[in-house]
Amino acid sequence: MTARLRLEDLNDLSEGTFTAYFAGVLEHSPQYAAQVAAGRPYRDAGALAQAFAQAALSGSEAEQVALIRAHPDLAGKAALAGDLTPESAREQASAGLDRLSPAEYEEFHRLNAAYHDRFGLPFVVCVREHDKASIFAAARERLSHTPEQERRAALHEIGRIARLRVLDLIEPSSPPGATMTIPDPSAHVPAPSAALVRVRLGDNNYGKADVRLFKVFRDSPRHEIKDVWVRVGMRGDFGAAHEVGDNTDLVATDTVRNTIYALARDHLTGSVEEFGKTLVRHFVQAGPRVDGAYATFTQHLWDRLPAPGQDGGHDHAFARQMPKHTARVEGDGQNFTVESGIDELFILKTTQSGWAGFHRDAFTTLPETTDRILATTVTARWTYREDAPDYDAVWARVYGTLLEVFPDHYSHSMQHTLYRLGEAVLTRCPEIERIHFSFPNRHHIPYDLGRFGLENPGVIFHADAEPYGVIEGWVERE
Structure with a gap:
């Protein structure tokens, strides 16, 4: 896994270095990292993650579909052939998709085929926020979507994936300095930023x-x-x-x-x-x-x-x-x-x-x-x-x-x-x-x-x- 970047160094990277470092946040789509680089400075990792999610939503319909299609099928041919990106391989393994029973492989194959038949798209879900059972349940539920609803749902999940990938690449807090400064008791000292925890949106209305x-x-x-x-x-x-x-x-x-x-x-x-x-x-x-x-x-x-x-x-x-x-x-x-x-x-x-x-x-x-x-x-x-x-x-x-x-x-x-x-x-x-x-x-x-x-x-x-x-x-x- 790529070494984590300190937050205070984030905004000082050259555009090329920034783009290369964050190229894998959106699957097979490094052009979005260049777009996000142009929006600096970012105040924290959460703001950077929001910028990637917003970039995914900001493209034309054709660009959004291309981004969705850049994602692999879950437990599909790319996974079996070992052709996943490092990010996708880790994520699918985290949900146990690299350790499926024959029946589970068959179920994923059936759901992937149904998705391509209905939407012409892979089923995209933030697998790190799920287990096998909830992935199956989400796929079955989303098969009832209209094409427009499914496109929005897939982009939402891509934003969730991007957020976790960004948090993987940023140090949760800066390492302590080598020197110590005696604070002035009369001076206002801002509280240190707490490291963002990983969350997901639950049931809401x-x-x-x-x-x-x-x-x-x-x-x-x-x-x-x-x-x-x-x-x-x-x-x-x-x-x-x-x-x-x-x-x-x-x-x-x-x-x-x-x-x-x-x-x-x-x-x-x-x-x-x-x-x-x-x-x-x-x-x-x-x-x-x-x-x-x-x-x-x-x-x-x-x-x-x-x-x-x-x-x-x-x-x-x-x-x-x-x-x-x-x-x-x-x-x-x-x-x-x-x-x-x-x-x-x-x-x-x-x-x-x-x-x-x-x-x-x-x-x-x-x-x-x-x-x-x-x-x-x-x-x-x-x-x-x-x-x-x-x-x-x-x-x-x-x-x-x-x-x-x-x-x-x-x-x-x-x-x-x-x-x-x-x-x-x-x-x-x-x-x-x-x-x-x-x-x-x-x-x-x-x-x-x-x-x-x-x-x-x-x-x-x-x-x-x-x-x-x-x-x-x-x-x-x-």
């Missing part, structure tokens, strides 16, 4: 949150309303923005907000879940770097104010209600995962609940009881067995079931009631696959009036806010 959308349906004199807080997040090939500050083809979050309002005019006509599918489809199609998106909703429910002499309430006056209708829709524009929910449903019963027979130890002070107030704030969410149920009708059925079943039995514990509620929901809602509940136990503690010479026959309680127990769980179909 961006979008717009807390978009407060209110829609009035004025199709008739009797108005309807939708009051929804929306969040949209996008996933995709955003590595260049994070790593080299390249915002090319990124959708602005301000655009996301405007899009939500604009699409709501014609597409928010039914459930928020169906509107979520519309939003996901739009951003996957409209965002050049977007390959997936999600939309979450908190819908505030309103009921009509009473109107004298008018059945069904007022035509255009409302009061906000509890609980809230929540939802999350995620997908790639064609396939969707939908989760609906209920939040901030406050329910309580004043009897028919107890907590007895539990384990006791040296730290247990709670007395057993067979008659207590049971109170909680329900947060529930559920997933579906069907692709397109009537989401609003299912939500109303779940809500009605919770209200009906919560008081219909003696609750030996909140766990007991959680199971009963889940069982009832899955029985009455065949569209639902499973349901999750979170029940904070809102304690109501009998208040001691004996200090004042008064009896308290279970009528006065202190509603204790915290700390509180939390009971959570899924109820699922067998």
Whole structure:
């Protein structure tokens, strides 16, 4: 391996020496090293690595394709023949690609052939950030790309490869000097630069949150309303923005907000879940770097104010209600995962609940009881067995079931009631696959009036806010 260069010497090299030293950073493409040399001075190894990544992105489409094609197939003919560059040989060995089983060689051969058939390109990945299993997984996933998406993905990986190669060539810190200087205590001494560690961008997304959308349906004199807080997040090939500050083809979050309002005019006509599918489809199609998106909703429910002499309430006056209708829709524009929910449903019963027979130890002070107030704030969410149920009708059925079943039995514990509620929901809602509940136990503690010479026959309680127990769980179909 080439001897490492001290950072302080980097900017003093002649252009020819710089180009020769960094010629292997971008595979078989020393011309980029000459381009990067012209951009000196660089403040540190990270800035130099960014310059190489940016150089790879800055070429014409034909130049970008040529750079991608300069890379060898993984475990391909060049590797078997020993014709890899020293950099590629070390990198492929680091992931164990020089020690494959016959079956693994066959799998790489199949994936390489599929890549050339589909894209006319080799599969390029920063193997030093992967193992064999994750390389196989990435190749299979990226075969679903469009040619444009794959070109961007390959250039992103080339930037990752270049970064690690640059860090290999630069000393992480300067060696200590031969002389010692006594510092002036009154002088400002800048902190030494820490050596860059090797990192990679993990799972990430961006979008717009807390978009407060209110829609009035004025199709008739009797108005309807939708009051929804929306969040949209996008996933995709955003590595260049994070790593080299390249915002090319990124959708602005301000655009996301405007899009939500604009699409709501014609597409928010039914459930928020169906509107979520519309939003996901739009951003996957409209965002050049977007390959997936999600939309979450908190819908505030309103009921009509009473109107004298008018059945069904007022035509255009409302009061906000509890609980809230929540939802999350995620997908790639064609396939969707939908989760609906209920939040901030406050329910309580004043009897028919107890907590007895539990384990006791040296730290247990709670007395057993067979008659207590049971109170909680329900947060529930559920997933579906069907692709397109009537989401609003299912939500109303779940809500009605919770209200009906919560008081219909003696609750030996909140766990007991959680199971009963889940069982009832899955029985009455065949569209639902499973349901999750979170029940904070809102304690109501009998208040001691004996200090004042008064009896308290279970009528006065202190509603204790915290700390509180939390009971959570899924109820699922067998």
